[in-house]
Amino acid sequence: MKIKKWLGFILLSAFPLSLEAKPIQVAVAANFSKTMQSLVTEFEKNYDYQIALSFGSSGKFYAQIKQGAPYELFFSADQAKPEVLQQEGLVVAGSRFTYAIGRLVVWTVRPDFANKIEIKLKDGVFNKLAIANPKLAPYGAATLQVLSHLGLFDDTQARWVRGENIAQTYQFVHSGNADLGFVALSQLLGRKNMIEGFYWLVPDNMHQPIKQDVVLLKRAAQSQGAITFLDFIHTEKAQTIIAEYGYITLNGGQE
Amino acid sequence: MSLSDADIATILLTLRLATTVTILLLIMATPLAWWLARTQSWFKGPISAIVALPLVLPPTVLGFYLLLAMGPNGAIGQFTQALGLGTLPFTFWGLVVASMVYSLPFVVQPIQNAIEAIGNRPIEAAATLGAGPIDRFFTVVLPLAKPGFMTATILGFAHTVGEFGIVLMIGGSIPSETRVVSVQIYDHVEALEYAQAHVLSGVMIGFSFLVLLALYTFQRKRKAVGMTYGR
Numbered sequence: 183m184k185i186k187k188w189l190g191f192i193l194l195s196a197f198p199l200s201l202e203a204k205p206i207q208v209a210v211a212a213n214f215s216k217t218m219q220s221l222v223t224e225f226e227k228n229y230d231y232q233i234a235l236s237f238g239s240s241g242k243f244y245a246q247i248k249q250g251a252p253y254e255l256f257f258s259a260d261q262a263k264p265e266v267l268q269q270e271g272l273v274v275a276g277s278r279f280t281y282a283i284g285r286l287v288v289w290t291v292r293p294d295f296a297n298k299i300e301i302k303l304k305d306g307v308f309n310k311l312a313i314a315n316p317k318l319a320p321y322g323a324a325t326l327q328v329l330s331h332l333g334l335f336d337d338t339q340a341r342w343v344r345g346e347n348i349a350q351t352y353q354f355v356h357s358g359n360a361d362l363g364f365v366a367l368s369q370l371l372g373r374k375n376m377i378e379g380f381y382w383l384v385p386d387n388m389h390q391p392i393k394q395d396v397v398l399l400k401r402a403a404q405s406q407g408a409i410t411f412l413d414f415i416h417t418e419k420a421q422t423i424i425a426e427y428g429y430i431t432l433n434g435g436q437e
Numbered sequence: 438m439s440l441s442d443a444d445i446a447t448i449l450l451t452l453r454l455a456t457t458v459t460i461l462l463l464i465m466a467t468p469l470a471w472w473l474a475r476t477q478s479w480f481k482g483p484i485s486a487i488v489a490l491p492l493v494l495p496p497t498v499l500g501f502y503l504l505l506a507m508g509p510n511g512a513i514g515q516f517t518q519a520l521g522l523g524t525l526p527f528t529f530w531g532l533v534v535a536s537m538v539y540s541l542p543f544v545v546q547p548i549q550n551a552i553e554a555i556g557n558r559p560i561e562a563a564a565t566l567g568a569g570p571i572d573r574f575f576t577v578v579l580p581l582a583k584p585g586f587m588t589a590t591i592l593g594f595a596h597t598v599g600e601f602g603i604v605l606m607i608g609g610s611i612p613s614e615t616r617v618v619s620v621q622i623y624d625h626v627e628a629l630e631y632a633q634a635h636v637l638s639g640v641m642i643g644f645s646f647l648v649l650l651a652l653y654t655f656q657r658k659r660k661a662v663g664m665t666y667g668r
Contacts, residue, residue: 241627266629310527315610318627343527343609346623354609359508359526 186249205232206407207252209243211259211394212349213284213321213366217427218257224423225414231407239347241318247272247399254402255412257281257394259348260320264395277398281415282429284392285367286324289355291379295362299382303362306337312354312363315344320392321351325364327389355379367428386430394429444637446613447621454529454617455597458536462544462593463586465537470548471578489542496539496602503535504607527609532617535607536597544593551585552578587655595648598641 210218215237222233236243240258247253247267258264261280267273288299295302302308314322322344329335343359345351348366355363356378364384370377396415402408414420421431440448473485491499506513507525513534514524525531555578563577579586601619608615610624618641625634 239627241629244629245626263629310609312609315624315627317624343611346605346610346627350605353504353606354526357504357508358510359504359524 205234206254206402206405206411207234207236208255208257208408208411209236209238209247209251209253210257211240211243212237212347213259213368214257214282214394217282217368217424217429220423220427221415221420224419225411229410229414231410233411239318252401254399254405254408255396256399257396259284259392259394261393261395264397267397267399272400274398274400274403277412278395279397279412279416280393280432281396282394282424282431284321284324284394285386285428285430286321286328286364286384286389286392287367287370287381288362288384289352289365289370289379289381290362291355291358292361293380296380299362299380303382304332304334306334308361309341310343310354310360310362311338311341312343312345312351312360312365314348314351314364315346319345319347320394321348321364321366324389324392328364328384331388371426371428391430440636440640441633443612444618444621444633447616447618447637448640450529450613450615451598451617451619454532454536455594457533458540458597459544459590459594461533462537462540463590466541466544466589467548470545471552471574473545474549474552488545491539492542496600497606499539500535500603500606503538503603507531507534507607526607527611527615529614531607532604532615535603536600539600539603540593540596543596544589547585547588547592548582549585551582551588554585555581584656588652591648591652595645599645 208218215235218235218237222235225231226233236253240260240263243251243253243256243258244263244267247256248270256264256267264273264278268278288303290299290302303311313325316322316326326335329338343354345354348369351363352365352369354360355365367381367383370379370381396412398408398412425431469484469488473481473488503513504526505511507517508514509518509524517523517525525534559577559581560573563573568576599619600617601623604615604617604620605623608617608620610616610620618637622634622637622641625631625637
């Protein structure tokens, strides 16, 4: 267990301790980063709290939280990690909540693929297919379900390139190295008025819903700011913003 | 807890990558180190700086630009496509090229230091005895600079084994093609498979220690000129 102690020490020392008015430390899954920035802008307009955002992969945050990282809220990309944290007693009871349900798209930057993405995918007319690593990213796991549903799993497997998360998968397509890639709709809508390339919205009956959960961590049980921010996420205003970025919300809002 | 077949595949791939990169780098870096050690040219400064850049740049910067450069619209990508080789990202040879960039200073600098330490006199003496340039290299420079070459080989190999950021950016984690040990460890950690991560990390720590031990033991035994890296 010595290794774990040291790991904790290393992780802890990576976070500078500030003595000023403490902002609320929030860990956010990478796919939600743009949406979260909009939410924080809206929140800080109305409340007298500062939010400090950290973006990364849910797996890394999970490890850090277990080792005592000073996050107060954890917006995971899935349900599994908040669930495990809950079982381990690191979460304030009753705080877990599905803040967004992700939508998957097949995306390309090749102009000649416009409006033909579904056909190109089914006919196998592409060099590489970028997917998020299914072992790590919920969007990757959903991608495999879609490929199975379409009967393309075996035919395309040799041409998969795996990004370690959905942001890297985006990069593989954006740089032109992969003709097609399964990314999150929220990554494309983040740019609002200008969507780069072309996408095909994958019908959501082809995969399990990509439910993303947030939890209030035990260490922040008394943090008024964190509780206020979590309450804000429940509001219709916040849910509308989340829906604008291409997520389905449980309140019924949709793109 | 022992290594799975998938873990062993990543170890074999890593060793294959590091061996390929080290051999190619020794072939390419030697003339460059020779030139850097002996030239009076104005270009020495800029070229030395370029060679040393990978020491300073974060691997993500190198990886990001290599992904763009090797892609279908990048300069390297256009070149490889014109040769009918396709593009390099997500292939073993793409990793080889990237690793050669990344490990270049670790191979060039020890050899350069060793050649500089020899000085002009032995080489000139050999020349007056009628040795041609190639003869001089193989009978004078190579034996005298051997410790430098040993250091370069060990460091180039070890540094390639330890590579992570660039592979992550351009590899695409394809089994037996681009999924090396460091990426596999990362995947284990991210997937909360800490037991497997520990085993594989333990192998890496043991390996790295043995390599460095070999290097420093060797250096102490032979207090030859030009041995210390990074003077």
